[in-house]
Amino acid sequence: MNIAVLSGKGGTGKTTVSTNLALALKSNYIDCDVEEPNGFIFLKPKIDKTEQVMVEYPFIDDEKCTSCGKCVSVCQFNALAKVKNDIMLFEKLCHGCGACEIVCEYDALTYKKRELGNIESGTVRDISCSRGILNISEPMAVPVIRDLLKNLPKGINLIDCPPGTSCNVVTALKYANGAILVTEPSEFGLHDLKMAVELVKMYNIPFGIVINKDDGKNNIIKKYCKDEEIGLMGVIPYSRSTAILYSNGEVLYDDFDHKILFDELSKEVKEVLKWN
Known part of the structure; x- marks a missing residue:
């Protein structure tokens, strides 16, 4: 019980x-x-x-990323932001839902792990x-x-x-x-x-x-x-x-x-x- x-x-x-x-x-x-x-x-x-x-967080491959911003649009937790021609990641806001990886057409997003506690x-x-x-x-x-x-x-x-x-x-x-x-x-x-x-x-x-x-x-x-x-x-x-x-x-x-x-x-x- x-x-x-x-x-x-x-x-x-x-x-x-x-x-x-x-x-x-x-x-x-x-x-x-x-x-x-x-x-x-x-x-x-x-x-x-x-x-x-351990928790997962997105890793952006700058060579593949075109900064289209689709990952930013789909993120419900504001862990990604588009600043001019760059995508910024706030890894501590990421909930690891995987939506950004799904919408990326250029395979520029993968996931890594970091220690949370x-x-x-x-x-x-x-x-x-x-x-x-x-x-x-x-x-x-x-x-x-x-x-x-x-x-x-x-x-x-x-x-x-x-x-x-x-x-x-x-x-x-x-x-x-x-x-x-x-x-x-x-x-x-x-x-x-x-x-x-x-x-x-x-x-x-x-x-x-x-x-x-x-x-x-x-x-x-x-x-x-x-x-x-x-x-x-x-x-x-x-x-x-x-x-x-x-x-x-x-x-x-x-x-x-x-x-x-x-x-x-x-x-x-x-x-x-x-x-x-």
Whole structure:
């Protein structure tokens, strides 16, 4: 079973929930927040394998190219531009669709490969961990996420999604059988949670909500869950002890009180997601 952990906005505690819940469920952990993968900071797995993520980009043979501009016209991603009598390539904008190669009548376009990022995998406490890392200055994270998720191990996989509701999240969500939405009791948290809920509903998969930094009151998130009849899986109290453990890069699950909290949360996850 693949469980996506996502949030409408950054900073809600998505990775905190993902890493500790992975230990509670004894599941595999996959960090798809490839622009800032920080789950390994807490889990600290021993990295056994590193793989490059390669993407294709067009290569223009200047001796064959007539600068007719057909490749520029067909490119939907503005990776090619005609400047006077020359064709300019912006390789980092290329999605590798192959349209430019198809329309070129002079065989002036071929494809080469370049490194976009890499994937690291390892183990800790008998669970498998993997993460994607996008190279600095690269604008496209989707190919790294796709490579990271294409051969998921058997068993329970906890997918730590990127923040927000962009195409990066959509790519990760395509592999999910269930979802956990992490939010915080604030107006911003509620606003972005609503967008995440709509996104998950599009995929018609079971989901529930976890409130991080909960104030213990009948806040706007709890009211929203009640009004919309959405399962509230659990809450993580807003406490100084949690903040200290987190700021020191420690695993909350190693603390007795937090272990009880995440063990209870794991039971609720199984119930809400109709565990099989």
